[in-house]
Amino acid sequence: MFNLVEKRRWFFLISAIVIFPGLFAMVYSTVTTGAPFRMSIDFVGGSIYDLSFAEKGITEGDIRDAFAEFDDRSLTVQRLTLDDGTERWSVRGSYLEQDQTDQILDKLNAISPLNRDRTQIEQVSETIGAEVAQAAFLAVLAASFIVSFFIIIAFRTVPNALRYGLSAIAAMLHDVLVVMGVASIMGLFFGWEVDALFLTAVLTVLAYSVQDSIVLFDRIRENIPQYLGEPYETIVNRSIWETIHRSLATQLNAFFIMAAILLFGGETIKQFIAILFIGLLSGTYSSIFTAVPLLVAWEKGEIPLLSRVGKILPAPLAVEDRV
């Protein structure tokens, strides 16, 4: 049985290597653009036009001209891949009301006929954007608080319940930082935007991260009374190996489904799925390589300030509600 727990410093280092570039990207992005991510219109307001033309021939200049009269903010105009020979453009700009949007569409239609059946327009005012951003902030706070509380409740019968709770929360933060970092980096390099669905992905990752930690901690709590003579580290390591098949099989199944959506599904939710997948991967990693090593480090007094808070004793524990 390879001792995974022994290598914990390496795993902490790997986590740091993954998380720090993301943190750096978030700081850099905040300094340069005022926000840690590229915010989508969901949070800041604005318009996205996915325009489809029946014929080829319209140019970026034509499109900019059509918008010029109404949209003073800098427009982003991008030509999309031509999958079926039609001309598709994506335009981002400020929030406009119906009348102005209609005039723009009429102008475009006069230059090159629009294919309205394949055109999509999303518009969100700044007021609504600000409200969604505020609700998002509250949702993250509420979710973190409730889940932390749940973990502490779920582990209340284990000796040193607080350690388990805090380690699971640390793993949860680890995963959230990983996905936020990835979103920030992808925003800087590939223009990925953070929208309401991104927040959904983050909270789902949070839930599944806890799920992984709970399964692993459950096993540790069950093994403690069964291997009374063994050092804590060995018991923990045994527990990881006993649950690793489950972790891998579950991760593999999640991968199958998400890969299918990424490869064969619609365009609009691909970023959502990619973020979700990275988060679930990180969730499995962090429960094994962050939460559990933290438990052991704490037990061995390796964490400054926390080392004096009593020792974990392999106290005999009734295996009551688990059997």
Next chain:
Amino acid sequence: MASHYRWLAVILLLVAFCVWVSLPDTTGLDWNNDGELDLVVEQKLGLDLVGGVRVLLEAQLPPGSFTIEDLQRAADNVNKRVNGLGLTEATVQVQGDRRILVELPGVTNKKQAVDTIKATALLEFVDFAGIPGVGNLDDTRILTNQQDQLLKARGEQASADLRRRPDTGQPFTTILTGADLQSASAQYDAKTGRFFIAVKLNDSAAATFSSFTGSRVGQPMAIVLDSTVLSAPVIQSQLGSDFVIQGNFTQDEANSLALQLRSGALPIPLREEAASDVGATLGQESVNLSIRAGIIGVVVVLAFMVLYYRVPGIAAALALIVFALMNFAAYKLIPVTLTLPAITGFLISIGTAVDGNILIFERVKEEIRAGKPLGMALDLGFSRAWGSIRDSNISTIIICVVLFFFGQTPGASVVSGFAITLILGLVINLFTAVIVTRTFLYLLAAWLQKPLSEKKWLLGA
């Protein structure tokens, strides 16, 4: 053993019911044969899948200057207009204390639909008689005493751009408003080739109007819609309850004006705060792509489970099919509006459903490796894995509840679809991962007792 057969019967009945509900043609059930459906099932598809228009309208008034009843009345009028446009699948709901969300599946002409819905449609008949220097005011915006009162009630000042009486500088006098109409319809005059609105006044208004027009024959009167003069005809003779309104209407304009007059003026002016307009073809493509992706993903998962866990894998695969059917049926029974995020929520919940089975099977394998006989290994596997399955599902359900509330924010509504299907999946999974899988697995184990105890590889161990 008998209890497993009982469960099998329950499961088979449940499956039959779910298959029936999920059939595309099923619309409901009429228990007592009174011709009305007592159980209604319907598949609701979101705008991102069928195409259509969604608009979030916000009251264009300061908070406190109108009541929630005013907003509800505005929503009712919007609803009448939407129904008048023939959009039966549309939904109109009040959101919070100052917004109305309108969803119009299948609408392709957003401009016409939204213009019809959000127009205040305050129609007024205004006295122009004896006012010197009025001239031709067609298409200009004027201030009437009716509007002046409305503005004052809200604590606002009338814009200086609105024309007032040239002789006194006071607002023009309103004689009647659209609220006094009994009916309104768009009609076509073949002689002039123009559309006009035929209106009928209610009885008390007809008396007022009759005495007014009787005393002002030869004088002008203005017909004003939302402050804009439609026309200012000269009164030719005393008018009764039925007359026509002429203007430069196209057929569409005449139709929507008649509809607005029938449904009444909005008590609150509305402004667009967010809108989404999805082409119908794009929606159809999304449906096709999602179905294909979902099927491929699920088939790979089923194959993996059978290959990796063998006989238990077969039980899990069967349980997963039951799981999917129960979800599909739930979507139509509740009903859940399916959107792309909602479909994703379902697919993610499949991952969790399988995880429940994996937890159990890994436990069973461990117990068999530890030398326990098959029956005991199965019992221990299910009972020991239950705690983990329950706790881990609960944490995800909690998060989904938070997500659901976040999705109630106007502008984040895509999120609630994901949360609802994921919660449903998790709850249904607590039943299928344990009861359904256990029934199938015990029955398979009973039928294949000999080979299973001799050939451990059949259990994936």
